[in-house]
Amino acid sequence: MIGPENTTLEIGRSGCDTAVLGIGSFEQHSAHLPMETDFFFASRVSREVAASLEAMLLNPLPYSTSLEHLDFAGTVTLKPDTLRSAIWDIAESVDRWGIRYLVLLNAHGGNFCLIPTARQWNMERKQPHLLLVDFFSGLSDMGDNLHAGEVETSMMMHLAPERVRADKPEDFVPKWTRADLTHFGMKGISPTGVWGYPSRADAAKGEKWLTEAVEYSVQRIQSLKRAIEGRVARDA
Ligand SMILES: [Zn+2]
Numbered sequence: 001m002i003g004p005e006n007t008t009l010e011i012g013r014s015g016c017d018t019a020v021l022g023i024g025s026f027e028q029h030s031a032h033l034p035m036e037t038d039f040f041f042a043s044r045v046s047r048e049v050a051a052s053l054e055a056m057l058l059n060p061l062p063y064s065t066s067l068e069h070l071d072f073a074g075t076v077t078l079k080p081d082t083l084r085s086a087i088w089d090i091a092e093s094v095d096r097w098g099i100r101y102l103v104l105l106n107a108h109g110g111n112f113c114l115i116p117t118a119r120q121w122n123m124e125r126k127q128p129h130l131l132l133v134d135f136f137s138g139l140s141d142m143g144d145n146l147h148a149g150e151v152e153t154s155m156m157m158h159l160a161p162e163r164v165r166a167d168k169p170e171d172f173v174p175k176w177t178r179a180d181l182t183h184f185g186m187k188g189i190s191p192t193g194v195w196g197y198p199s200r201a202d203a204a205k206g207e208k209w210l211t212e213a214v215e216y217s218v219q220r221i222q223s224l225k226r227a228i229e230g231r232v233a234r235d236a
Contacts, residue, residue, distance in 0.1 A: 001050050003057030011056065011097070018053060018101040018225070019094050019128075021087075022046030022060030025108040028072035028186075030148040030193040032165040033156055035074050036062070037148075041213075042107035044159060045135055048214045049105060053221060056099070061086065064111050071187035080113035087117050091128060099128050101228075103221055106134045109146065110181075131224050138216020139209050144173045147186065149196015151209055158206030171197040 002014045024039025034040075042060040050057035066077040078086070091102050106114055118130040136142070136151075145151045149171075156164050169192040176189050186193055 001047075001054060001057060003047075003050065004059050014056070015098070016054070016056045017099060018055040018103065018221075019058050019099045020046045020050040020053070020055050020103045020105055021058045021090060023064050023104060023106045023108060023111060023114070024060050024062055025064045025066050025110070026062055026074075026076040027066035027069040027108075027110075028075050028148075028193045029152065030169045030198070032168045032198060033148055033152060034163055037152055037156060038064075038108040040159065040163075041135075041152075041155060042105065045107065045210070045213050045217065046105045049103070049217045049221070052214065052218045055103070058090070058094075060105075060107075064108050065113055066108070066110060068110055068181040068185050069187075069193070071185055072193055083111070083113055084117040087114070087130070088121065091121065091126070091130060095127050101131055101221075101225060102128045103131045103133060103217075105217060106132065107136075109134070109136060109178075129224075129228055131221055133217050133220050135213040135217045138220070139212050143197070145196030146178060147190075147195040148193060149198055150200045150205070151196070153198045153201035154203065154206035155209055156206065157201055157203040158210060161203065168198045168201075169194045171199050173197075 002011055022042030024042035026035050029037040039062050046060055063076055063078050065080050065083055066075050069075040094102055114132055118132040121130050142151055172190050172194045174189050
């Protein structure tokens with residue numbers, strides 16, 4: 001794997017055609033998890049995925065779109081247009097030195113704007129191909145754990161237990177759906193910022209989910225690349 005530790009000469013010589021960009025966030029994760037929770041997952045998963053694919057690791061984005069969490073102290077958001085511009089600027093940069101696939105490895109479920117961001121770019125046939133991978137899509141048995149619940153708490157207990165506060169908030173699953181975050185924001189739906197079951201979290205579950213996140217992402221990227229290369233070959 002090559003990455004931020006390498007020099008420009010080493011990167012140039014590597015012939016690497018795939019780069020992995022983790023996308024984190026800086027947003028509230030209730031009373032027991034830190035602001036950088038999604039960034040922490042994006043960092044760990046993108047490093048393991050890049051290593052497994054012998055791809056280039058880029059430093060992950062520490063901010064993304066967290067508009068629905070702005071009522072909680074500490075949250076910092078980019079507007080969707082800003083995130084789209086940042087992704088496109090990064091894509092144009094890596095295209096200059098030979099990257100053909102830029103993986104957007106998303107660790108924050110609120111980044112819906114990544115779909116039109118990648119879709120417009122790819123349908124206009126710009127290079128590199130943007131491969132949008134939401135690693136939470138690959139996790140089994142997630143239940144109603146949308147935010148700071150069993151899944152994220154377990155993963156953090158596995159990766160960095162010292163970062164998980166002992167006093168966990170109460171379990172909370174609202175009657176509203178995820179789509180209603182658009183109408184009320186997280187605080188309007190869940191005053192503690194939890195959506196799910198933090199009381200059910202443990203480190204062993206976190207290890208299982210982290211393994212699934214890496215395996216799912218690697219398989220998805222390989223399968224997308226194979227399909228795209230097949231199409232390119234047929235067109236040629
Ligand atoms: Zn999160």
